[in-house]
Amino acid sequence: MNVPLILPQFLDRAVALYSDKVAVHCEGRVVTYQQLNDRVNQLSCGLRNLGIKKGDHVAYLAGNSLEMLEGFYGVFQLGAVIVPLNIRLKPEDYVFILNHSESKVLFVDQDLYDLIRPVKDQLETVKHLIVHYKDSETNETGYDEWLANFSSEPFNREELDENDVCSLLYTSGTTGNPKGVMLTHRNNYLHALSTMHHLRVSDSDVYLHVLPMFHVNGWGSPFYYTANGATHICSRKSTPASIFKAIQEHNVSILHMAPTVLNALLQHFDEHHPHIEQAIRVIIAGSAPPPAFIKRVEEELGWEFIQVYGMTESTPLSLISTIRSNVTGLTKEQQTELKAKAGYPMIGNDVRLLNEYGEEVAHDGKEVGQVAVRSHGVMKGYWKNEEATKEAIRDGRLLTGDMGTIDEKGYINIVDRKKDVIISGGENISSIEVEGVLYDHPAVLEAAVIAVPHEKWGETPYAYIVLCDNMTATEQEIIAFSREKLAHFKAVSGITFVEELPKTASGKIQKVQIRDAYWEAQGKEGRLVN
Template identity: 45%
Template sequence: MNVEMLTTDFLDRAVDLYSDVVGVVSHEGTEYTYAEFADRVNQVSNALLEMGVEQGDRVALLSPNTHYFLETLYGTNQIGAVFVPMNYLLTPDDFDYILNDCEASVVIADYDYAHNIEPVRDEVPAEHFVGYRADDIDGEWTDYEEWIGAQSTSAPERPDIDEDDDASVNYTSGTTGDPKGVVRTHRTEQWHALILNQHMEISDDDTYLWTLPMFHCNGWGHTYAITGTGGTHVCQRTFDAESTLRRVREHDVSFLCGAPTVLNRLVSYIEENPDVETTGDRDVRIATAGSAPATATITTVEDEIGWRIIHIYGLTETAPVITTSNSPRRLAERGRNLKVSQGSEALCTDVRVVDDDGNDVPNDNGTIGEIVVQGNQVMDRYLNKAEATHEAFNAKRPGYFHTGDLATIDEDGMITIQDRQKDIIISGGENVSSIEVEDVLYDHPDIAKAAVIPTPSEEWGEAVTALIVQKPGAGLTIEAVKEFAGERLARYKIPKVVEFVDELPETATGKIQKYQLRQEYWEDEERLVGQG
């Protein structure tokens, strides 16, 4: 039997089996059973249809971790429209680019972030702007609760949706600075969630706390996996250690996610508050990705906080999960240090490390190659970027997605990232294009040359670091550089470290040798990528 794999299957199952279970707890504490949540999803669908949204149209959302993020996702997908979650840390110029690139017909925004849409709303194709708590937003916005409140809770008639139809577009930083829209189909999203379910050990009695931003690969698939399995979503708008621990206790949370930066902030908070309770009645596990957590961090989280760490690896283009070190068999054999590696391939996923000719490198844990992957969870394409799509799937080994991450692989198939081929910095779990930051710095009238590289950081894994040669007679300060960058870049892209140098190493053709610069900063590290 061949049945279409659709994102709508997850909420349908939750309503069929868990209609009376609390499915979603809002940031403010309002509880919705899955039946009540589905009613609100239907209202979102009906409101979109009344606005004229048709199958294939894009609906963009700018929101932190909220109940209405989940409502908008399902409400969009069940009418065959395409969900476009946006990173709330971006700038108006970024949103201008994204909304034009995806040709969004509707924009829904949170009251804390809508001010970054307002300056560009006349420049984008969207005709409808809906705001959560619209009274708190400057400009003309339709209030979200009034918008859905006027609609029936009856399920709309669903169009014929094919599993290969677009379900979502997730934007990621490009190496040239322009964001790339990662197109994910209903089929890839469903595979994504099923693989996640297996490796995150999700069950119907799980209570999942949203500390990971929902916009990241649709929350790494937990928007689907937790729902379809019948667990409970507890929404927390953004991460802070005190609120996270309070919600863990109050809601008896069993599962959450966070980049190594989140782990480090939790460790710091508990060191300052040693008597705080870190669990409810149940054991807690936390999944982490981005840069590998440091061994000391793993030890502290597992031994002192009492949470079990699951380390995964992937990219926006791969859903993200393509490897995990969550292997009880290997952990028993090799110990906790295994968790600093990216681990072995996920279920139904073919992950290889290849040389420049596309051949597998030896499984000797020493030879470095690029990670490439085949899997049903891998993206369909980059939106409006046919050339970049072709390159991503054909650069060295045709038919495999090329990650740009350089790694070794051992006799057990365990992969450990050593370096990056792409000009990307992963700082606090966010991807930063070093070229984009350099382009901004070169706009400063007193900067002659600039190189932006990752440097080791205990807090961030990798710190965005700017090495700057000033023009003769200039008197720049570190604060002035950061302020200049801050006026033009999202907060997480602003250099955390600024150093003034007399010169930068260059090739004979005048290209800055960033690899040499990176080696100078990473010479005491085991690898050229961060461990938070």
């Protein structure tokens, strides 16, 4: 008889093999795998007591915590669906997502409760609101007191099928409302098996949760680190100082994060030089980092840099950029350039680059096509949005909207989002390529390049830049720098200096907000240079 690929098996395995091992450190609390399982059973009993049934939706507005981690397994035992919420949204955004998802229970951290308080009366389906870390002034049900009412004995699980939806993740809507991505137990289970292999996850790992668990389930980290009996280090808020402190105190061996977060760690390291002895793997996804950035991580921090690629709709990871054993004869510089690419397909993924006619592009590192994914991770679809589902998945392939090239070694390089490609005088310009050059300037901390109108060329690259602390640079200086490093038509033609760039909760730069800022400032700031 076949064993269904369902996620509660991962915690079952950890309890069977690592029951007395520390599963979670969370802000002073230490929980073994047996104790984690006991709490999960209590949570499942509590949800059943609230009337939650198979297929119901349970939402979480929480930071990286023990409560968030146990929520996945506690919800899954009922055959219910977890709806993790981005903690950086506005109250009206939560109204849409909670009503659209038809969530019946909402768990929320006390320090995030003020995001829900003003819109409580607008929530149409939420019948129960339970607060983690509740203070005495909040007139809601407190999580700890509520949980204590229920048994930790083995829970009588609902019958689960691997094709059941287990999580509903809302993507950031650049236009219109966000879409709910339906991922199944099978999606997450097979993604975990593939990812744990490529990231070399083992029971000796200590994983620090920096990437938010609400962000496509923290790239699946609650699943494959648990399955392997690794130790989770959780903190609801992370700063560069607290991250380095956790690395030192808990002997952390692996972290996931966006490039902007890693950049902040590099800045902190430059100023404070924290001492770290153990080997560390840092997994990065998001905007492509320049090779110089990777070199700093590996030479200054001494960490192994691993670039991955994916999106929520593919569970998410599809590509990895480690150097394969059959790719030989490369200089150190060439190896770094390969590591900066999105990479080659992970096991279980068929990733191709297709031109506008649906044909695969040449493996020459030059011809550009759209990244299209067929894999075990491709979503079941968008919740209550068949039209968007049909638009995203065609002929069995997920169309990512990312444009890239593929070289003769099979390494894919993302040149831009389809909507972010700049067309100047009929030439396509990758904003990512231009940003990579700007990062080489010693005064540039962060850079984002967008297309702006130009009378002669139609469009031209324009940069928003954050300077490093205690460093200065002029617009003309950086424009000249970009012209030295790039073909003239690719160089930036104007710059706006800002104190910070807008980012998602996972640290990814939000270019849609930067474009909005440009148009709001048009005629007032950001002079164009001919």
